[in-house]
Amino acid sequence: MTAMNGTGPAAFLGRHEGLRGRLPGASLPWVEALRDRSAAAFRAQGFPTRRVEAWKYTDLAAVNTSVFGEPLTGVDDALALPPATGPRAVFIDGRFRADLSNLEGLSYTVENLAWALPTLETRLGALVRPEEQALAALNGMLFEDGLVVTVPDGVAAGVLHLVSFATESERAPAFHPRHLVRLGEGASLTLIETAAGPVRARYLHNPVFEIEVAAGARMNHGRLQQEGREAFFLSTVYARVQEGGTYDNFTMNAGSRLARNEIHVALCGPKAECHMNGVQLLADGQHADTTTALDHAAPDCSSRQTYKTVLSGKSRGVFQGKILVRQIAQKTDGYQMNQALLLSPEAEIDSKPQLEIYADDVKCSHGATVGELDAEQIFFLRSRGIPAEQAKAILVEAFLTEAVEAVADEHIREALTGAVAGWWQRQGIQGGIEAA
Amino acid sequence: MLKIENLHASIDGKQILNGLNLTIPAGEIHAIMGPNGSGKSTLSYVLAGREGYEVTEGSVTFGDLDLLAMEPEERAVAGVFLAFQAPVELPGVGNANFLRTALNAVRRAKGEAEIDAIQFLKLARARMKVLNMPDDMLKRPVNVGFSGGEKKRNEMLQMALLSPKLALLDETDSGLDIDALKLVSDTVNSLRGPAFSALVITHYQRLLNHIVPDRVHVLSAGRIVKSGGPELAQELEASGYGAIQAAAA
Incomplete structure (x- = not known):
């Protein structure tokens, strides 16, 4: 060729x-x-x-x-x-x-x-x-x-x-x-x-x-x-x-x-369902963009979206989520949440939720948050003997928990948990929380 | 065990501790009492190594260690334990996982064998039974949705599992009913021995009926202004801080 x-x-x-x-x-x-x-x-x-x-x-x-x-x-x-x-x-x-x-x-x-x-x-x-x-x-x-x-x-x-x-x-x-x-x-x-x-x-x-x-x-x-x-x-x-x-x-x-x-x-x-969840784990120099477009084209449907982004170094995350509810799509139940955790002052997250609703009897909500690790939580963990880096890893894992727990299929959840742990290891951080 | 000399500390440029001297020999329990704003919590945070507090003068030695030069986790490994006045909530972190992670972090740092999940649960359940804590408190996220009393009992569970050499109890009695107060006291008393010291920080004498201290110190404006035996606590309860503050001024 x-x-x-x-x-x-x-x-x-x-x-x-x-x-x-x-x-x-x-x-x-x-x-x-x-x-x-x-x-x-x-x-x-x-x-x-x-x-x-x-x-x-x-x-x-x-x-x-x-x-x-x-x-x-x-x-x-x-x-x-x-x-x-x-x-x-x-x-x-x-x-x-x-x-x-x-x-x-x-x-x-x-x-x-x-x-x-x-x-x-x-x-x-x-x-x-x-x-x-x-x-x-x-x-x-x-x-x-x-x-x-x-x-x-x-x-x-x-x-x-x-x-x-x-x-x-x-x-x-x-x-x-x-x-x-x-x-x-x-x-x-x-x-x-x-x-x-x-x-x-x-x-x-x-x-x-x-x-x-x-x-x-x-x-x-x-x-x-x-x-x-x-x-x-x-x-x-x-x-x-x-x-x-x-x-x-x-x-x-x-x-x-x-x-x-x-x-x-x-x-x-009617009564179709869509779940879109995800995590973005970004280290220095990475750019990740999740863009979703959900078309509610029938009545009585529901959709759930939870996305969590963790950004370190000079990384950039993007979330764009559009929900279109057509006129026929009465009784639509739509939910969208997008949260970011910035681990570095150089990291950036851009978030653009977009609702376009033509039906009059619908329940649609969306939200977005951006935060940093909590100094008091880090101190608490360190005061119990947990090294600073591991304490941060634990808190990041906790941040991701909601999105991971939303995964219905146990095989996917298991694969994901392993992949997240692998990501931490590649960042040079050994071990987050230990299961008991 | 603990020797604090001429300790000066400030936060956000505001001077809180002004030449504090205090020595706690191994095996002794000391109480610090004092009015709000006298520097009680600042002292516990400085000893535990919380960021944001600047030590401008003085020294703290713990055994033969320069405590102020150590990271918070190193202090924990060395045997310092701070029971928080307002225990921190950790949404998304299961209590059992947190406890085992902390326990193994300390054991690893000391070169001891880690304990597996089964050993851990056995150990934790035994301690929880004594503290009258239901099993489901292991599954819930750390302190999330816990009542005030449950949070303090959870602090005591952490203390019992980590078995420190020096416990700093920062107003652990605040917001506790009499039953919970007794459970907290029992935990501290159960650790009493030649290798265990404690600094009990409290506003009220009530707790000291259950944890009888070897010495009582009165903190005012960042300094110890009076020291005495357990009877000093009763004296304070009767006459208030005013007289001592006036005498010290």
Whole structure:
């Protein structure tokens, strides 16, 4: 395949032109049409600048001016992944690796997108609006692979792990996986996703999820973003939930130099539910942005959002949360809370809640707080023999507790607790609270 | 055990302690009484190492340690325990986890083996039974939603588990009913021995009926103005601080 030349949108558009006829699905007219539509949308938008309202607090200039290459094929046999303890699908630099995955004997279907593409005409792109989301347009133009999960009606699929790993590469690969998840009526699935890469590797991970939750189905989606510290993580999730269904998203943003975690959820049937919770753990030099858009498009639905951001050093956090309540969506119950803990005077948090309500019988509330660690609490812990750094770690953990406890699925909660502890260790702090 | 010499301390530029001298031999319990604003709480905070208090003159030795040169956690490891007048709430931190973390932090610093969760619970439950604390106080977040008496009993539980050499009780009797007062006193009395000293800071004589001190000191304007035996507390209760303050002035 061709290497990319230059930087910015032109380089990505050039890559699309250069690979025309070689990207997966090249022989399928509908795929070509989708890629062309996406390319046109990306050409029109480029990487959004801060003049675009939705990108006011997050600057993509560093992405725009970086040179990226394409992923290598068939590398890294030495990649040390722990053995699978349950069903898992592994992607290296955005490409499915059957040899590292474990998908035997499932009661539902898991495929990789490159292989399943001919069967996906009605699903692929159904939820995406490339004309409105430049990053989704970029993904639509250049996607090569991804996860395709189909859970039949009434099937309790249990836990599936999605592992995305980037390799150490001087080529600074850019990859744009497209993941499709469809839950049939009354079905359930817990998808736990880990995105990681070498600490110093520079790469662009630009995943797009399309998630369809049918009536009465439940999807628990736990996302642990622990990309390398030079990585760009630009993620967009689209979910559509039907009557009585639940989409429960928990995202931890702890890695990467720049992260955008954009989630669009539409509650399309009565009594559908959406939970979006998350924590952002940011150290010096990191920027993380969580942007949610919740569309209450049916009556009697409820939504809960709790996001907590911890910022140290010169880091910056962003939370933008929009709740749209359409006229038809009477008896909507919406709640949104966004809290930040600043551990350094150089850290910055920007918060923009946005309610747009057209129905007259709704209950919607939102709140935002910014604070620092409490000197009296720190002294209290130290006076009991706990070293200052550990005391701070305990108080930060306590700050995160509410968001973590809101996670309904125990597997996700467990994975998250481990990931938070790992983050502390990487900050050089040994141990927060000890369980008794 | 504790030797305070000519201690001067200020907060936010305001001088609170003005040449305080006090020696507590090992095994003794001393009481400090005094009116509001005399510097009682400042003394306990300076001894425990709270930030914001500036020692401008004087010294404090604890055993052979220069206490003022130590971090708060080092003082705790060395055996200093401050029972807070207003115990701090820690939302999101389970009480049991907090207690075990503190206990093991001290044990680690002393090179002792850490105690596991099962040993810890056994130890804590035994102490709680004596303090008449229900089991669910282990599960709740530290001091959150605790009544005044529960908070003070929780302080006593921490003290009993950490078994300090020097306990600083900062108005631990405030806001306690007679039953809770007795439980607090019992805990302190149970620790009494040749290696345990305590400084009981109080406004009222009431507590000293239960924790009978070896010496009583009167603090006024940041200095000890009178010292005596336990009878001094009764004298103060009868005549008030005014006479002593006037005599000292």
